[in-house]
Amino acid sequence: MDRLRFGLIGCGRISPKHIEALANNYNNAQLVALCDLDVNKAMLLKEKYNELLNQKGLAIGDVEIYKDYEDLLNRNNIDVVSVATFSGTHAEIAINALKANKHVIVEKPIALSIKDVDKMIETAKKYNKKITVCHQNRFNTTVQKLRKALEDGRFGKIIHGVANIRWNRNDAYYKQAPWRGTWEQDGGTLMNQCIHNIDLLQWMMGPVDRLYAEADTFLRNIEGEDMGAAVLRFKNGAIGIIEGSACIYPKNLEETLSIFGERGTVRIGGVAINKISDWKFDDGLDNEEEVKREANYDDPDSVYGYGHTPLYRDFIDAVVNNREPYISAEEGKKAMEIVLAIYKSRKTGLPVEFPLKDFSTLDMKER
CATH class of the missing domain: 3.40.50.720 (NAD(P)-binding Rossmann-like Domain)
Structure with missing residues (x-):
């Protein structure tokens, strides 16, 4: 062609x-x-x-x-x-x-x-x-392996999932580009650094019903948050937890996605969600170490993978x-909607129901 x-x-x-x-x-x-x-x-x-x-x-x-x-x-x-x-x-x-x-x-x-x-x-x-x-990161072999296990029903009832993003973005990073960390052009660490893992969490767990969040600006000289956390309730009844920080000392510590079900546990980490650390199912269909050898690969030179x-x-x-x-684009909207709901919850101090009718990072400027 x-x-x-x-x-x-x-x-x-x-x-x-x-x-x-x-x-x-x-x-x-x-x-x-x-x-x-x-x-x-x-x-x-x-x-x-x-x-x-x-x-x-x-x-x-x-x-x-x-x-x-x-x-x-x-x-x-x-x-x-x-x-x-x-x-x-x-x-x-x-x-x-x-x-x-x-x-x-x-x-x-x-x-x-x-x-x-x-x-x-x-x-x-x-x-x-x-x-x-x-x-x-949806294309990672590790993530694809997890997605198939979910589609095959190997977890049984899904209980909860966790997205941890514990990174460091210092003041020098934000000074490199004046748009970073602003409500008008960026948002905070949840919208910029954490949205990849937030996307994976919602992709695995399904549509969100509601969430409650706390976020603040602790160390960095930016408008947006440099740390935030949220508890989500998915429509299937499972619970999700998001923890995202740009304040980890002295450098990036981890990015981890964990899914827990009644008959299975999977955790994926590495620099760019590229290494399965736990792969445990009660069906005995595969060997944990063989799965790791098949799916895992060396850390890339950056979090972009x-x-x-x-x-x-x-x-x-x-x-x-x-x-x-x-x-x-509809899939891309889902992770963005979660972050915007976190911002709305931060602003109002209340849980936020889905779908989110209309909200933007600019709405945070009134805060």
């Missing part, structure tokens, strides 16, 4: 994972444009992409650099736009890309308000375009074969 042509908007911290995914999907994808307000960042990313292709012995094509993303969208020969800008701009850029007849890959969180994500979903349907959100490559592969196939991507 013809290679899909990609334009990447946003050349910051996460962007190398996107060009890595494009290089790894070279037979089906071609990077043709990069855009950033800082053109030097785009130039450096272009060099990195060319290096990746050169290392693989692949042909290097022309990649055009843009400062204004609307100029990139005006190109008729771009099929897919990847949005890797700061969070507060995701919705606007994605909607404009869809209207420009592009399919869209958008970084997490999909948006910062219920209203915006609903408009993204509506626009994709109106223009008959595909959209996915980068919750790439390796999931962008299979996410891109899936999205390319979804576009070519006109099917829904593995992670739809």
Whole structure:
């Protein structure tokens, strides 16, 4: 088939994972444009992409650099736009890309308000375009193993699940980019750092019925929270616990997903949810150590993991074969809705019922 042509908007911290995914999907994808307000960042990313292709012995094509993303969208020969800008701009850029007849890959969180994500979903349907959100850890072999065990009913009755994110983001991290930690463009650590594990928790446990939360800003000089916790009640009756912190001393400690049922226990940890630490079921269908050898892999060099490559592969196939991507915009909305409900609970001091009618990070500015 013809290679899909990609334009990447946003050349910051996460962007190398996107060009890595494009290089790894070279037979089906071609990077043709990069855009950033800082053109030097785009130039450096272009060099990195060319290096990746050169290392693989692949042909290097022309990649055009843009400062204004609307100029990139005006190109008729771009099929897919990847949005890797700061969070507060995701919705606007994605909607404009869809209207420009592009399919869209958008970084997490999909948006910062219920209203915006609903408009993204509506626009994709109106223009008959595909959209996915980068919750790439869903593609991990460890996570896929857990998901299958749940679908096969091996846990029996699900009792509770826990998402622990105990990380460190110091003041220097927030000073690197003034949008970080702001209500207008980011939210706090739950929306930025913790949303991947929150997504996995809700994906495993099912729809949320209600939650109650506490969160605050303890150490970091930001508007949003640097630590928060929530107790969730899922529609299946199970209980969920979320603990997310950017204040762990002196560095990242762990990210762990745990699922507990009447006949099974699974815990996954590692740098990027890449190592099963406990795999125990009463059905005797498999051996714990064999499962670990099959599913676990060495820690990646960052918490971003390796999931962008299979996410891109899936999205390319979804576009070519006109099917829904593995992670739809509706799925991306779920984790964002949980974080917004946590913020609402923090603001009101009350439990929050689902679905959340309308709320955004901007509603926290009135606090």
